[in-house]
Amino acid sequence: MVPREQPTSYYGRPIVKPPVWKPEIPYYFFFGGLAGASAVMASAATFAGRPQLARRAWAGAFVGVTVSPVLLIKDLGKPSRFLNMLRVFKVTSPMNLGAWLLAANGGATSLAAGLNLLDKRRRGGLPELGAAALGAPLATYTAALVTHTAIPAWSEARVEMPFVFAASATASATGAALLTVPAAEAEPARHLGIAAALAEEAATAVMHKRLGPLAESYEQGKAGHFGKAARALTVAGALALVASDDALHRPKRRSSFFAQRARKDERRRRALTVAGGTLLLAGSVCKRWSIFKAGFQSAEDPAQVIQTQRP
Amino acid sequence: MGGHVVEFETKPRVGFFTDTSVCIGCKACEVACKEWNHVPSDNQGFSGNSYDNSGELGANRWRHVAFIEQKLPVGVEGGAPDSFVQEAARQSLVEEGLEPHADEDGFRWLMSSDVCKHCTEAGCLDACPTGSIFRTEFGTVVVQEDICNGCGYCVVSCPFGVLDQRQDDGRVWKCTLCYDRLKGDMEPACAHACPTKSIQFGELDELRERAAERIEVLHRRGHGDARLYGDSPEDGVGGFGAFFLLMDEPETYRLPPDPVVPTRHAGTVWKAAAAAALTMAAGIGASFLGGRR
Amino acid sequence: MGTSFGRGGATTFQQDLQNSDCIVIMGSNMAECHPVGFQWVVEARERGAKVIHVDPRFTRTSALADLHVPLRAGSDIAFLGGIVNYILTNEREFREYVQAYTNARTIVSDDFRDTEDLDGIFSGLDPESGKYERESWQYKGMEAGAAAGERDKGEAEGEQAHGAHGGELEHGEPPEEDETLQDPRCVFQLLKRHYSRYTPEMVERICGVPKETFLEVAEALCENSGRERTSAFCYAVGWTQHTVGVQYIRTAAIVQLLLGNIGRPGGGIMALRGHASIQGSTDIPTLFNILPGYLPMPHAHEETSLDLYVGRNVPPTGFWGNGKAYMVSLLKAWWGEAAQFENDFCFDYLPRIDSDHSHYRTVADMQDNKLEGYFVMGENPAVGSANGKLQRLALAKLKWLVVRDFAEIETASFWKDGPEIETGELRTEEIGTEVFLMPAAAHTEKDGSFTNTQRLLQWHHKAVEPEGDCRSELWFMYHLGRRVREKLAGSTAERDRPILDLTWDYPTVGPSEEPDAEAVLAEIGGFDAERAPLVDYLPLKDDGSTTCGCWIYAGCYKGGENQPARRKPGSEQNWVADEWAWAWPMNRRILYNRASADPEGKPWSERKKYIWWDAEEEEWTGEDVPDFTPDKAPDYVPPEGATAQEALRGDEPFIMQGDGRAWLYAPNGIVDGPFPTHYEPRESPFPNPLYAQRSNPVRDEYNRPENPYNPSDGEPGADAYPFVVTTYRLTEHHTAGGMSRTLPFLAELQPEFFCEVGPELAAERGLEHGGWATIVTTRTAIEARVLVTERMQPLRVDGRTVHQVGLPYHWGGKGISTGDSANDLFPFALDPNVHIQEVKAATCDIRPGRRPLGAELPAFVAEHLRQAGGGR
Numbered sequence A: 001m002v003p004r005e006q007p008t009s010y011y012g013r014p015i016v017k018p019p020v021w022k023p024e025i026p027y028y029f030f031f032g033g034l035a036g037a038s039a040v041m042a043s044a045a046t047f048a049g050r051p052q053l054a055r056r057a058w059a060g061a062f063v064g065v066t067v068s069p070v071l072l073i074k075d076l077g078k079p080s081r082f083l084n085m086l087r088v089f090k091v092t093s094p095m096n097l098g099a100w101l102l103a104a105n106g107g108a109t110s111l112a113a114g115l116n117l118l119d120k121r122r123r124g125g126l127p128e129l130g131a132a133a134l135g136a137p138l139a140t141y142t143a144a145l146v147t148h149t150a151i152p153a154w155s156e157a158r159v160e161m162p163f164v165f166a167a168s169a170t171a172s173a174t175g176a177a178l179l180t181v182p183a184a185e186a187e188p189a190r191h192l193g194i195a196a197a198l199a200e201e202a203a204t205a206v207m208h209k210r211l212g213p214l215a216e217s218y219e220q221g222k223a224g225h226f227g228k229a230a231r232a233l234t235v236a237g238a239l240a241l242v243a244s245d246d247a248l249h250r251p252k253r254r255s256s257f258f259a260q261r262a263r264k265d266e267r268r269r270r271a272l273t274v275a276g277g278t279l280l281l282a283g284s285v286c287k288r289w290s291i292f293k294a295g296f297q298s299a300e301d302p303a304q305v306i307q308t309q310r311p
Numbered sequence B: 001m002g003g004h005v006v007e008f009e010t011k012p013r014v015g016f017f018t019d020t021s022v023c024i025g026c027k028a029c030e031v032a033c034k035e036w037n038h039v040p041s042d043n044q045g046f047s048g049n050s051y052d053n054s055g056e057l058g059a060n061r062w063r064h065v066a067f068i069e070q071k072l073p074v075g076v077e078g079g080a081p082d083s084f085v086q087e088a089a090r091q092s093l094v095e096e097g098l099e100p101h102a103d104e105d106g107f108r109w110l111m112s113s114d115v116c117k118h119c120t121e122a123g124c125l126d127a128c129p130t131g132s133i134f135r136t137e138f139g140t141v142v143v144q145e146d147i148c149n150g151c152g153y154c155v156v157s158c159p160f161g162v163l164d165q166r167q168d169d170g171r172v173w174k175c176t177l178c179y180d181r182l183k184g185d186m187e188p189a190c191a192h193a194c195p196t197k198s199i200q201f202g203e204l205d206e207l208r209e210r211a212a213e214r215i216e217v218l219h220r221r222g223h224g225d226a227r228l229y230g231d232s233p234e235d236g237v238g239g240f241g242a243f244f245l246l247m248d249e250p251e252t253y254r255l256p257p258d259p260v261v262p263t264r265h266a267g268t269v270w271k272a273a274a275a276a277a278l279t280m281a282a283g284i285g286a287s288f289l290g291g292r293r
Numbered sequence C: 001m002g003t004s005f006g007r008g009g010a011t012t013f014q015q016d017l018q019n020s021d022c023i024v025i026m027g028s029n030m031a032e033c034h035p036v037g038f039q040w041v042v043e044a045r046e047r048g049a050k051v052i053h054v055d056p057r058f059t060r061t062s063a064l065a066d067l068h069v070p071l072r073a074g075s076d077i078a079f080l081g082g083i084v085n086y087i088l089t090n091e092r093e094f095r096e097y098v099q100a101y102t103n104a105r106t107i108v109s110d111d112f113r114d115t116e117d118l119d120g121i122f123s124g125l126d127p128e129s130g131k132y133e134r135e136s137w138q139y140k141g142m143e144a145g146a147a148a149g150e151r152d153k154g155e156a157e158g159e160q161a162h163g164a165h166g167g168e169l170e171h172g173e174p175p176e177e178d179e180t181l182q183d184p185r186c187v188f189q190l191l192k193r194h195y196s197r198y199t200p201e202m203v204e205r206i207c208g209v210p211k212e213t214f215l216e217v218a219e220a221l222c223e224n225s226g227r228e229r230t231s232a233f234c235y236a237v238g239w240t241q242h243t244v245g246v247q248y249i250r251t252a253a254i255v256q257l258l259l260g261n262i263g264r265p266g267g268g269i270m271a272l273r274g275h276a277s278i279q280g281s282t283d284i285p286t287l288f289n290i291l292p293g294y295l296p297m298p299h300a301h302e303e304t305s306l307d308l309y310v311g312r313n314v315p316p317t318g319f320w321g322n323g324k325a326y327m328v329s330l331l332k333a334w335w336g337e338a339a340q341f342e343n344d345f346c347f348d349y350l351p352r353i354d355s356d357h358s359h360y361r362t363v364a365d366m367q368d369n370k371l372e373g374y375f376v377m378g379e380n381p382a383v384g385s386a387n388g389k390l391q392r393l394a395l396a397k398l399k400w401l402v403v404r405d406f407a408e409i410e411t412a413s414f415w416k417d418g419p420e421i422e423t424g425e426l427r428t429e430e431i432g433t434e435v436f437l438m439p440a441a442a443h444t445e446k447d448g449s450f451t452n453t454q455r456l457l458q459w460h461h462k463a464v465e466p467e468g469d470c471r472s473e474l475w476f477m478y479h480l481g482r483r484v485r486e487k488l489a490g491s492t493a494e495r496d497r498p499i500l501d502l503t504w505d506y507p508t509v510g511p512s513e514e515p516d517a518e519a520v521l522a523e524i525g526g527f528d529a530e531r532a533p534l535v536d537y538l539p540l541k542d543d544g545s546t547t548c549g550c551w552i553y554a555g556c557y558k559g560g561e562n563q564p565a566r567r568k569p570g571s572e573q574n575w576v577a578d579e580w581a582w583a584w585p586m587n588r589r590i591l592y593n594r595a596s597a598d599p600e601g602k603p604w605s606e607r608k609k610y611i612w613w614d615a616e617e618e619e620w621t622g623e624d625v626p627d628f629t630p631d632k633a634p635d636y637v638p639p640e641g642a643t644a645q646e647a648l649r650g651d652e653p654f655i656m657q658g659d660g661r662a663w664l665y666a667p668n669g670i671v672d673g674p675f676p677t678h679y680e681p682r683e684s685p686f687p688n689p690l691y692a693q694r695s696n697p698v699r700d701e702y703n704r705p706e707n708p709y710n711p712s713d714g715e716p717g718a719d720a721y722p723f724v725v726t727t728y729r730l731t732e733h734h735t736a737g738g739m740s741r742t743l744p745f746l747a748e749l750q751p752e753f754f755c756e757v758g759p760e761l762a763a764e765r766g767l768e769h770g771g772w773a774t775i776v777t778t779r780t781a782i783e784a785r786v787l788v789t790e791r792m793q794p795l796r797v798d799g800r801t802v803h804q805v806g807l808p809y810h811w812g813g814k815g816i817s818t819g820d821s822a823n824d825l826f827p828f829a830l831d832p833n834v835h836i837q838e839v840k841a842a843t844c845d846i847r848p849g850r851r852p853l854g855a856e857l858p859a860f861v862a863e864h865l866r867q868a869g870g871g872r
């Protein structure tokens, strides 16, 4: 009989099935995160009286909640199949809860966004609170969606994954806002973006540490490429934002000569901000792809199933 | 639909005891299942994996017979033809040459018919967002194709990789434990076709007793390797409705050694998600404190 | 079987295997080819029986066996002979049984010379005819008697692989015997001497089976035989498809008789038949040399008549003594009123045979333009028969060919897409054969009966109407006959009488005018003088008052009831279940079951009781229908001048044999020797270590350009074919594939033609697992995917390592799963008794990679031989 040093398998065939999900799904993760985090940020900005930032964030949130269901439906095939999920309410099914969450949040966000676009001087109220309350979970439930499965590299990351998602979502939300917000108004978003980027890197590091050998699903193959890209983009994005921080751009003495320089500097700074935002968005997309692909790679390797079940 | 389960007058739970020690690998079960359930054919060509050319359970294969030659054929695990592994294997043969095996040296050909386990705690059922997967009055787990929306969530929620999506219609398919036959008081097609009673159908409690006796006998006859798999309600899925007697480690048969239904981790999963959500909200909020200048 | 015991059928039934203490499956892959029957082997194993599988390959049967013994294909007689020798030298035989129930004590003619004397041949070999004259084989004092009737046995007699000639018909009580079995000329002593050199060492040398393993098998058999225990043999075509096939089975018969395992529960020889009704196709034969019930086909003699036929073929004693009654009843069934005492009951209407007209001879004749037309019904010879190329070339010589099948099989399409079209050896536009492909109705679409492997007639009812133009064989034959008769109507020509006088009046049913199958069954079952259905064959008369279409089936329509249609569940009757369907003869399940009791009629042991003599009731009773005259007491001694069964004593169980005993030694009924002898296959990489004579001296050969033989050991070019090749079946497919390669659910389970080779051979030849290999003989070369598996292992034979190549033979060019046909590799080389092709053992070469295409293929094959210095 074949001695069993390392776990054997049946002709190397996978034990659990890889997902049947199409490319819409990682984008769904991304836009869900964008919507959720944007909603939170938007209402925060509204209450903090930063209408400029708020309006742009609400726009981001609105885009997120409109695109998400479209992507989901595209993955399912037809709209009726999305509605099928709303015929029952099932606490054991993240997919089902997610559907409800998406629907509810969609409503709240649209309302709040609408109100804010109409009334530029709005200081926030229940709609904002609602959108924020539903936005945060919308950004993290997608993590539950992947960890609540039989796929080792996902399931074993059940504790850290939501934090990675949250951070990535926040980064994307700030990124989106920073594209259009005037430099002067951008400050909190900029700081938030930098913080989110750092948080994402930290959470990811902890996650990989806990996963141990399973982490290879994230570090190798396509998932690995996306992962590296995500890190590069996110870090670069963060640096760009640092470079464009207020602290480095205090206008000096008031004089025509300096005013001219200030204007040039202002333009450079604007460019840096936009670049930072774009990099964060791109980083977030890559991150979701990396996690998505890792699930496939993990499922296709029977050894991972066996390792996790034979400690 | 999920909601309807309660309306059934529930019957004693039924299932399978698949005793691989008497399986002759005739594949009658695999064919009978396809015939009865009109499962489409899928021809995967010559695999070289012993006599198994149909791979594994999936949307178009609800019973699958595995073949394991211990002292495996050269290169079967060696990946691509001409792979380094094969070359090495061949070389070592040329140099040492292999001793023709004596029967005692443990050369054996294991055969085993795999099927959906009809778990007590079924990952697929818990995961299904539409309630398309439900538990029947017989305690079996069945997909209702008219409701399934092809979300594929059950696929990644089954610890055994049983379910899969059918390419053409995007819905998922698996063993129904011949729900239609059960309702007509007929035994499932696969069990009916099995010539050696390797597939035994019946009431679960009774099957478990039978299995316990059987394992006794095999151990007495010195088959130390023989073990029951999935018979215990204590395991990670609360016991299988269709359990097995195996002659080797589960993974040898493409079965997870210690499967756990994802739902068992739901607590952690949701706590973590909530914590992350709050942290995010707090973080964002914080960054706006200090308000406007 | 027929020769040894009297009837050409399995001596037992599969359910009885559960009672065995040891089962030897040899020459069969029972689990794969008889999966449903195999459940009884599994049952026996669960009850503690030892299951042994002797097979060149480790198969799905081996996987369930306690012991798998790999041996070289074509060496079984050496192995079994070794067991005979082991039994005799260690005196492990069941003495009382052997003395009482076999011909061990009979003294053989002084003229008889054994292979030990003549270095591998028996006395009587006629150099020019290449056949044995059997006078010298006869029992002492009977040589003359035996000669009579020999003439009718000219060409092809003896056992049919799938059924049998009804044992020896020529003689009465053996005149000279030695109860003590000491006389050097008695069968027992001759047997001892014949096998004296089949030692464990010799077995190892010939079969490649380690001495220890062989002894384990021999011991297992001896331990599990005797009064208290019984062992069974299961075989199928792994034994029959050899140039000495019949003798393989004879050897097993000898082993089982010495061990006293025939006619007893858990004993016997389970001949596993093939097609659902292949047993039926020999009982009511599709063979050229026998009539229904194994009555010999009349030969074309100078002067012939019913009485001459009877004189030549019917022995005075044993149940065959009623041969005339069986024959006359058959003639009455066929020609009814026309058959009268005055006209010899139309005996002259029967066709006569002059020589061999078996399948392969017919194909050779076809190739020689001796045939115009050919009916192929339920056969696919272009794939299923040896030397596929010659098969197809011959079909191309016909004027017309009728193929009745479900799909366009290779036999029907050879003219447009056969391999020879690709190689250019045939050109469509030059083929004159007109092919009629006619759709057949499947068994689910028609009523009828199967006679299965254990002589059980089981009725199948039509489940659905045949689609479109699909029709049953019965319909086809009946209406063909009807139309011919209409055409001939009114003819006064003498030659048309046989057709016009036939009883051709079956009622038809339904729009398609399907003849009523039960009416045919009734005719076969027979009627007595009052036209009441027969109860059994005992009432059959030779005065024309009774009719019976097949005497051994007499009673299958007992009481006007369709006996084969009986379906009383096993749960509602004893384990023998004799109310399920109906078995010939007389619904007996274990044959010769009188032997389950000792000469006094008492069971040999409580554990193995089956049939015994009930002194009070004065009758035989037990689990089964006694295979004996019900009220003949154990101490019955025939009066002077008694005939037929009356002439047999009360302690002679083999009631079909002239002497009522089973034959260790066969003076008749077999053409290649009274004792089985190890001969190498026609093509072998080895000499015969036992004798100068390598292969069966009287085997059927066809020395013609389309049928070259591979040079064997020692002949120039032998090195070009160093490996042994054998062919076999897979559970997933059926025979020539017309019924499985066409079905998606089966095709996907074994999607491609492959060869099985061991890792050592793969290493030696550089064969790649999962890649392609080309297998070469002098006939042609074919390609197959490579399955390298430890289930194939090299053997040490005669001091050399020999590799074996395994080929499933199911593939051909049509259907969903297509591939080269293994049979294209094999020659016409046949068993002389039954003309079965040797496809279980030949020689070949194997090379990595795919074969050449088109005209390059024949060139490659010729070149291969030339390189090794062979060929012209």
Ligand SMILES: Nc1nc2c(c(=O)[nH]1)N[C@H]1C(S)=C(S)[C@@H](COP(=O)(O)OP(=O)(O)OC[C@H]3O[C@@H](n4cnc5c(=O)[nH]c(N)nc54)[C@H](O)[C@@H]3O)O[C@H]1N2
Pocket: C026, C027, C028, C029, C030, C032, C033, C034, C054, C055, C056, C057, C059, C072, C073, C074, C075, C076, C235, C236, C237, C238, C239, C272, C273, C274, C275, C726, C727, C728, C729, C730, C731, C732, C733, C734, C735, C736, C840, C841
């Ligand atoms: N699934 C399936 N079942 C079938 C059939 C089928 O095609 N498919 N065909 C039916 C028919 S027609 C028949 S006749 C039967 C045949 O039934 P089997 O005779 O059991 O079938 P085979 O596979 O031809 O041969 C049996 C074994 O003989 C072995 N063998 C080859 N040469 C030798 C030898 O020299 N000595 C010994 N001891 N063994 C040898 C082969 O390795 C093979 O494993 O099966 C019947 N059942």
Ligand SMILES: Nc1nc2c(c(=O)[nH]1)N[C@H]1C(S)=C(S)[C@@H](COP(=O)(O)OP(=O)(O)OC[C@H]3O[C@@H](n4cnc5c(=O)[nH]c(N)nc54)[C@H](O)[C@@H]3O)O[C@H]1N2
Pocket: C237, C241, C274, C275, C377, C378, C379, C380, C381, C383, C384, C385, C386, C404, C405, C406, C407, C409, C440, C441, C442, C443, C473, C727, C728, C729, C734, C735, C736, C737, C738, C739, C809, C822, C823, C826, C839, C840
């Ligand atoms: N190399 C090699 N050659 C062998 C053997 C081997 O072991 N090795 N085995 C030999 C043996 S044992 C056998 S039996 C032969 C089998 O060889 P064949 O008999 O030539 O091949 P089959 O495929 O059995 O042919 C039966 C055909 O009948 C058709 N059929 C089925 N039912 C009906 C019906 O009711 N009516 C009509 N008209 N047609 C029907 C099927 O579709 C099928 O095409 O092969 C022999 N040849």
Ligand code: SF4
Pocket: B116, B117, B118, B119, B122, B123, B124, B125, B141, B157, B158, B159, B160, B161, B162, B163, B174
């Ligand atoms: S085995 Fe998989 S598919 Fe079957 S019931 Fe369990 S979880 Fe569901």
Ligand code: SF4
Pocket: B127, B128, B129, B130, B131, B132, B133, B143, B147, B148, B149, B150, B151, B152, B153, B154, B155, B171, B172
């Ligand atoms: S694919 Fe169908 S069955 Fe599976 S979870 Fe989604 S809806 Fe339920």
Ligand code: SF4
Pocket: B032, B033, B034, B036, B037, B062, B063, B115, B174, B175, B176, B177, B178, B179, B188, B189, B190, B191
């Ligand atoms: S129970 Fe029915 S559906 Fe399930 S495998 Fe058996 S035959 Fe197929």
Ligand code: SF4
Pocket: B022, B023, B024, B025, B026, B027, B028, B029, B030, B065, B111, B112, B113, B193, B194, B195, B196, B197, B198, B199
């Ligand atoms: S039918 Fe029974 S014996 Fe045949 S493969 Fe399936 S489980 Fe095994």
Ligand code: SF4
Pocket: C033, C034, C035, C036, C037, C276
């Ligand atoms: S195919 Fe028919 S004859 Fe052959 S094993 Fe199955 S049931 Fe028996």
Ligand SMILES: [Mo]
Pocket: C237, C273, C274, C275, C278
């Ligand atoms: Mo056969």
